[in-house]
Amino acid sequence: MARPLDGRTIIVTGASSGIGAATARACAGTGMSVLLVARRLDRLQALADGINRTSRGRADVLVIDVAAPEASTAILDAAERAHDGRLDAVFANAGYGYARRAVDETDADIRRIFDVNFFAAASLLREAGRRLLERGDAGHLLMCSSCLSKFSLPCYGAYAATKAAQDAWCGAMRLELLGTGIEVASVHPITTVTEFGDVVDRQSGGAGAPSLSDRVPRPFVQSSDRVARAVVRCLRRPRPEVWTSVVARAAAAGMTIAPGLGDRAIAMFARRAGAVTGPRKAH
């Protein structure tokens, strides 16, 4: 039976844009109360005002860098204050990407993307899981990973590594919490029309690694509302992984079974998109 969401609460990080904003709106549409978390207050406030004007659910905002020390505690405390002590669901979605060849990487940039995409999300789900367990409460913990958790693309090694780490983290938590009433799910979107591509271009800093997102074939491009609807379906009917493209899921399975063939297919696509796939002189 589908779980009722009306009156439940959810924390959505990365709610100022894209998948997070769409998911927050979709959850509020079901009657859930949402804590919107990100760094840009104007965006969060505009979204909260819209939700509070038109949706059944309520929205509150928290401005914070998810990678700041003690951010998870601050986020969970703020949610419990806003929601009369309730903690039902968390969607750790804040994240970013950039495109750069592995040989051009810097330790600082790899650490920073892991801080935001992996460590912050893992810490938030861990801390939420602890609180739920201590109280004997049920709950739902979700993390926005990617289809790139299962295979990589040239110039997206650091990004894909954070997404694979998220996937592994959710898989372990899910098994550890089996039977406790706490569900854990990873979400695996394909290319989604959001600000993500602009951020990739900005963060890549002209390192000779063109963003692939503009040249992804149409069947691999979707709207953020599609991901949001899939997250809401998962909240109603829990499942281990949320996929929004059968083709991408099949491709991920194919690459696990035949990685050599998979490499050749990806290299062909990447070459067409103008990405670096072979040896070239250092610059």
Ligand SMILES: NC(=O)c1ccc[n+]([C@@H]2O[C@H](COP(=O)([O-])OP(=O)(O)OC[C@H]3O[C@@H](n4cnc5c(N)ncnc54)[C@H](OP(=O)(O)O)[C@@H]3O)[C@@H](O)[C@H]2O)c1
């Ligand atoms: N778009 C895609 O093609 C795609 C595909 C697969 C997976 N994903 C994943 O989907 C998630 C959402 O991305 P999106 O596509 O919706 O991109 P987006 O439109 O750029 O949204 C990213 C969100 O993350 C927030 N954020 C980034 N760094 C943060 C930090 N340090 N602290 C707090 N908030 C932070 C941003 O808010 P502020 O800037 O206001 O802080 C923004 O709300 C990411 O985890 C991404 O990896 C995206």
